[in-house]
Amino acid sequence: MKKPSTKRFLIGLLVMVVVVLGFLAPLPQYIEGPGAAFDLGKVVAIKNHPDKHSGEFLLTSVGIAQARPFTYLYAKLNPHYSIESDTNVTDGQNTAEYNKVQNFYMQSSINEAIYTAYKAADKQVTRKYKGIYVLNISKKSQFRHVLRVGDVISKINNRQFKTSNGFVNYVKHQRVGQKVTVTYIRNGKQQNVTEPLIKIAKNHPGIGITLTDDITVKSQIPIKVNPGDVGGPSGGLMFSLQIYSQLTNQDLRHGQKVAGTGTINNGGYVGEIGGIDKKVITAKRAGAKIFLAPYIKPNKEILKLEPDHKTNYELAKETAKKYAPDMKVVPISTFKQAISYLKNN
Numbered sequence: 001m002k003k004p005s006t007k008r009f010l011i012g013l014l015v016m017v018v019v020v021l022g023f024l025a026p027l028p029q030y031i032e033g034p035g036a037a038f039d040l041g042k043v044v045a046i047k048n049h050p051d052k053h054s055g056e057f058l059l060t061s062v063g064i065a066q067a068r069p070f071t072y073l074y075a076k077l078n079p080h081y082s083i084e085s086d087t088n089v090t091d092g093q094n095t096a097e098y099n100k101v102q103n104f105y106m107q108s109s110i111n112e113a114i115y116t117a118y119k120a121a122d123k124q125v126t127r128k129y130k131g132i133y134v135l136n137i138s139k140k141s142q143f144r145h146v147l148r149v150g151d152v153i154s155k156i157n158n159r160q161f162k163t164s165n166g167f168v169n170y171v172k173h174q175r176v177g178q179k180v181t182v183t184y185i186r187n188g189k190q191q192n193v194t195e196p197l198i199k200i201a202k203n204h205p206g207i208g209i210t211l212t213d214d215i216t217v218k219s220q221i222p223i224k225v226n227p228g229d230v231g232g233p234s235g236g237l238m239f240s241l242q243i244y245s246q247l248t249n250q251d252l253r254h255g256q257k258v259a260g261t262g263t264i265n266n267g268g269y270v271g272e273i274g275g276i277d278k279k280v281i282t283a284k285r286a287g288a289k290i291f292l293a294p295y296i297k298p299n300k301e302i303l304k305l306e307p308d309h310k311t312n313y314e315l316a317k318e319t320a321k322k323y324a325p326d327m328k329v330v331p332i333s334t335f336k337q338a339i340s341y342l343k344n345n
Contacts, residue, residue, distance in 0.1 A: 031063075037259060138198075142208070180194065276316045293331060294333070
C-alpha cells in the first residue's frame, strides 16, 4: 500500500485549516439578518386573564452574530443580511456590557408596555422613576474609572429629579471643570463619587455618559413576562397589544398571526427601530399576513440632512412588496391607532 505523499498531506492540512478559519475566525464586524418570531401568548401570563383567542401576536427579532469569513461572504451575497461595524452594533462595549444594556432595554420596553396596556384597559397601575440608567461611559469622562454600565444615578449634588431631563438641565447650568457629586446605586448599594464635568456636545458641561430613564411599574393585577434571551427595546408595541388583549378579553387578532415592531413610551407613542426590513422577512417565515410598522413623519430638517430618508413603514412596505407580497404592512404611530386598526380589520 502506498503512503500518502508529504505534498498531498500538506495540501489536505492547508485545506482543513482554511475551512476551520473560514467558519471560526472572528472578524471585526457583525452580521445582521432575519431572526426568530415568538408567540407572545406563551410569554405573557396575567393572573385570571388567560389568552383565550386564536391567532398570535408575534414578537419579531433580528439575528446578530460576529462575522466569520464564510458568513461574511454569505451576507455579501444574500439581500436579507447586512454587515455592520462593531461600533454600530456594540458602541464599543464589551460582551457583558452589551448584553446588560440589551436586557435593560427589554425590561424597560416590558415596563412601558405594561403601563400602556393597563392604563388603556382602565386597570390600576403605577409608574415609579428610579433615576438615570448608565448605558455607556465616554473615554473622556472623569467618572469612567468609577461608574459602570448598569449603574443607576439617583442624585447629583444631593438633588433628585423626576426625569433624566431634569438631571441633564441641571448639569447644563454648571461649568466645565466644576466638580459635582454623583450618587449612584450598584447592586442595591448607594455610593458617591465626586469628579469634574467635561465639555460635551455644543460645549455644554456633562458627566460624559449615555443615559436613559430607569423606571419600574406595579400593577394591581399580577403579571409576569418572560422574554427569554431576547433583548432590545423594539418589542414594546407588540407586548402592549398582547397584554391589553388579555386584560380586556378582546379578540383583536381574529385568528390571524399579527407581527410587528416598535418601541412604546408612557404616552402610548410608537417609536422607530432598526432592522425592520429583516423583521419583515422574519414575520413572513413565521406565516404572518399582517405587519404593524412604526410610522413617524419626517420633518424638514431630517429630509434636508437625508434626502433619501425612509421611515420604518416605507422600508417595511418596500421589503414586503418585494419578498412578501401577501403581507399587509400597516403604519402605526400610537397604541390607540393599533387597537383601532385591529378592531376594525
